[in-house]
Amino acid sequence: MHEYSLVRRLISHVLEAIESSPPCNVQEVVVSAGPLSGVEPLLVVQAFDQLKSDAGLRGCRLLIEATDLMADCESCRCSFAVQDFVFRCATCNSSSITVTAGDEFRLLRVKVLE
């Protein structure tokens, strides 16, 4: 499943990020997910809960921060947040826009017990 391979990659990033700290000290992992990332937060959390013990991250919880879908207008050059998947410029209503953010799924923070 898509979510499992995603979470496996996420877990390896987490283990790299904590370097020499023991994985059992990781309390929290925070990721950002954009509306176009194709990530279903609930399924990602479920996959994480199933896979975390194997990585030694038993006590860790996963938080997902939703990010805005952003775009630049080619006509008036403004940047705006796309609302409700309406792909038109918020200022001039042009449909010549380029999505600049919103398709990412990435690790933001790892909180380790000192």
Ligand SMILES: [Zn+2]
């Ligand atoms: Zn515009």
